[in-house]
């Protein structure tokens with residue numbers, strides 16, 4: 001089974017990622033599924049009847065606003081990083097957490113590499129499907145690059161300037 | 169000057185460790201070239217024509233004498249004994265070894281310096297007026313706000329992988345010396361009718377292949393909202409900026425595509441959600457950072473010095489230098505001195521390790537141990553007593569800083585061009601030198617008066633050619649180097665983009681073309697007019713006719 005970093009640990013990934021919408025006339029694969037956003041929005045009834053858990057994945061250009069009112073019903077939301085240089089997913093992550101109050105697993109998928117993890121974690125991601133050709137144990141170290149940060153973000157809602165004041 | 173506390177120091181130290189590890193993984197083959205590229209760029213490390221180039225941040229241009237000495241030491245130890253001051257108020261090393269960059273960063277960290285975000289598709293070093301804090305025409309000191317922006321932008325997790333690089337400039341004086349209108353975001357510090365401090369927010373300016381003057385999206389942003397508003401602008405850009413074509417990925421293209429109106433609506437809508445959150449600045453924080461830029465221990469002095477008046481009367485060379493390189497200071501009895509890094513025959517902005525150490529000593533002796541870098545690639549001592557100007561000038565002569573050409577034709581802004589830069593279409597440093605050699609008569613230069621001449625080696629416009637009163641752009645024609653000339657650009661509060669004169673010129677012809685442009689100016693000007701004013705009055709035609717007239 002593929003591995004996943006979740007909550008600073010390496011665990012088995014027990015979701016199956018469906019890159020495209022499954023055919024309407026075929027049964028859904030068994031087990032837990034991560035399905036494309038548009039498909040999920042269109043076929044909610046079908047997924048509500050599914051035996052396993054169902055999460056949704058968004059591509060980098062897709063707008064989290066489309067999920068706004070429904071995030072609480074999802075156990076997992078995954079954001080695709082088609083290239084690690086495509087930074088749209090960072091904004092998506094923050095919006096899901098800070099604006100829409102998503103509390104479940106927020107997973108980074110796609111071109112996910114060690115040197116992006118620290119930023120991703122700050123933007124609310126708590127799960128990382130590391131690119132298959134990379135060492136996941138090594139990637140785990142990327143979460144610890146810094147012990148201090150300036151800005152407010154999901155992991156630390158108080159910017160340093162407010163914390164400095166309290167420390168004085 | 170801002171002094172790090174343990175938090176700032178921790179972040180910079182951890183960065184050194186992080187980059188050392190990234191470099192190790194790259195050299196060990198664990199990171200592909202394409203993966204290392206954005207990581208090294210976010211640390212100002214380019215792979216250039218001959219060697220890597222390392223760009224070190226000088227936040228908003230402020231450096232202590234201790235920092236200057238460290239830069240000099242690094243130049244000696246890891247490079248060829250000189251550094252290059254750039255139009256981004258940064259310094260560049262042209263010959264470091266990749267393997268040694270982590271050690272250079274570790275040395276920089278000992279004097280509270282770094283190379284964070286000096287390149288790459290992230291928020292770059294914020295720039296400002298080199299006379300910030302001492303200019304008489306200033307509304308409020310912009311440096312605390314620059315430092316607040318520096319901290320906010322340092323490793324901003326949401327904006328480390330933007331569609332493209334992102335540059336912010338802050339100006340607080342009547343006269344814009346920060347070229348704020350040609351930045352991704354320009355911030356003008358202003359006071360409203362109630363006397364409250366805030367920002368006029370300008371977006372979408374920039375040079376490069378699509379040069380544009382920014383447009384105002386908000387007339388007055390109260391100061392406490394600075395960071396949340398920047399968050400909103402950046403978020404809109406990060407989400408909706410183009411990523412399919414790197415030449416269309418700057419915020420200026422998004423602003424242009426949406427129109428200023430719609431763009432600002434999007435920003436305001438985003439801001440509504442976040443405006444009163446924890447990122448709202450506190451007065452306490454503004455005060456804390458401002459206290460680092462407190463007024464130095466100025467002496468109470470008469471507004472004008474008798475001694476200086478006498479020295480100016482006695483020594484015409486000193487007078488010349490004073491007229492050109494010294495500016496009025498807001499405190500009585502003090503002056504602002506600009507050291508010219510543009511003597512003929514030296515690449516504009518280059519200084520040796522020895523010169524840098526001399527500048528550090530002079531800063532200690534005469535200017536509270538601080539210096540600034542200007543975006544025109546010169547060095548400024550901002551707090552010099554009028555009675556010290558004469559000895560300072562004499563010392564400046566010894567160290568090659570006293571060329572009396574600030575603001576004149578030979579004070580050329582010039583990119584590294586084909587001598588160093590892998591992207592160049594043509595060389596720019598030899599063109600600057602040819603122009604400086606041709607116009608070496610000080611009286612003539614003085615007579616021509618204020619003139620910005622800017623040279624870029626390609627359309628990326630690192631030398632700001634679009635906003636030079638005269639701009640020169642290196643172009644490639646069938647493998648040969650040619651130069652296109654533009655006139656009418658300006659970087660100040662009344663910014664304008666230059667217009668192309670016509671067909672480009674061979675290298676040898678460039679000084680002659682400049683001479684002809686000046687002839688038109690001299691024959692047409694009214695007594696008070698600068699070159700740019702005359703151009704604006706008479707238009708491009710007379711210049712064009714003179715330059716392209718057939719010889720007979």
Ligand code: HEM
Pocket residue numbers: 214216221253254255256260350351373374375376377415582583584588589590591628629630631632
């Ligand atoms: C030597 C290596 C350098 C490289 C590879 C390089 C690369 C570039 C590139 C690709 C651009 C175009 C960005 C755009 O699309 O707007 C650019 C713009 C710019 N660079 Fe450089 N540059 C170098 C050196 C410098 C130096 C030495 C300076 C300062 C003297 C400088 C300052 C600037 C500025 C001010 C711009 C204008 C961009 C704007 O305002 O839109 N660069 N550079």
Ligand code: SF4
Pocket residue numbers: 583584585586589590591592593624625626627628629630631
């Ligand atoms: S303008 Fe072009 S040639 Fe000059 S430094 Fe920039 S990229 Fe290089």
